[in-house]
Amino acid sequence: MISNTGIQVLTRGENTKQPTPVVAPEGVRQYAVAQEAEVLAVTEALKLQDALPEVAALSLAGILAKLEVIVGADRDIGDPTDFPWPHLASVLRDLKVIAGDLPPYESDRSTTRADVARHLKHATQLVEDVEMEEAAEDIRQTATSFAETSVFPKPAEKPAEFRELSRRRRSR
Template sequence: MADSDNTTALPFVTQGGRRKSCVVDDDGAVGDIVKAVRLRAPLDPCVVLLQEWEQAHHMAVVLCRLQQRLEIRIRNALATSEPDAGPEDARQGTPQAAVLSDRQTRWNELDQKVGYSRARAAEAQAVEAEEEILDALAATPAQSLAGVIAKLTIIVGGAENLGDTSAFPWPQIQSVLADLQALSDRSAELPPRPADDRLHAGSERGTTAGESLPRRS
C-alpha cells in the first residue's frame, strides 16, 4: 500500500538517538493551559520557555510517530522480498554473513528512499531541544503565578516521556498544577481592586494621597 511518509520534508541533521517513549497526550490539554498562561503573563520568562518547549515537544512526537511508521514500512518491504526457501535451504546455500550483508544493503536502499534515518535524527534533535529547555527551566525563576503554572506544565509534560506517571510524585504534581490553574482562573474573574485605598478614601473627602487628614483633638 502506498505511503506518503517519504514525501515529508525533514531537516538534515547528523545526531543520532531514539526517543524513550512516544506515548504522550497531545490532545490539546496543554495547549489550553498555554493559551491561558499567555493571556495572563506573556512576558514571564517561564511562559516563554513553555512556548518553546511546546513547539519542541510537538515536533518530537510527530517525528517519533513518523520514524516508527517508516521503520515498519522498511521491515515489511524486506519481509516480502525474502526468498521462499526454508531454513535448511538457507543454511546450505549462501553463507550467513553474505545473507546479512545483502539484507543490510537492501535496508540502506529503502532507508535512503523513504527517509527513515533522517526522521530518526530529526526526532533526536527535537528531544535534545526539549532537554535543553528543561535545563534552562531549572535556572529560571518564575516571576508570576502564570510562570509557576508554566514551569509545572513543562515538568508534567516532560514526565510523560518516562512512561508510567501513575506513581509518586506525578499524580501529586498534576494535582498542584490543577490547583494553581483553578486559582489563576478564579483570580481573573475577580473585579479589579483600587490601586491605593488611601487614594480612594481621599478622593471621597476632597483630599489627595499626599495630604494628611486633620487629627482629632
C-alpha cells in the first residue's frame, strides 16, 4: 500500500503541495543579524591567521601553538591529504614528543563575550542600515510611480470676455 507522502517522487497519482513554513519578519531579521555577525567573526579569525607568519615564536611552546593554529585552521578542506597538512601535522607530533604537550589553556570568556557583543552590535547596525535603505528606495519608487500615473488637468483657458479685456489693455 502506498500512502500520499506529499513527495512527488514517492507518491503515485496526485501531487500534493506541502505548505511553505512561514518565518516571522523578526525571525528573518534576527537570522540576518546572526549571519552578519558570523561573517564578521570569521573575518577577524582570518585576519589573525593571516598575521601568524609575522609573529615569531620565542619558545617551543610558541612553535607548538603556531602549528596548532595552522593545522586547525582548515580542517574542513576538501582533501586533507594535500600538502602541507600531513607534513605540518607530523612536525607538530614530533615537537610534542620532544617538548611535551601545551599546558591546558583556560580562556577568559569576558574577552570572547565582548567580541561577540561588538560583532552583534555591528551586524545589527548593518542590517538596520540595509532595511532603511530598502524602505527609502520603496518610497522613491512609490512616489515615482504615483507621479507617472497621475494626470494633472491642463490649466483652464481664459473666457472670451477676459481675453477681450486683455487685448484692450495691451493696445492702450
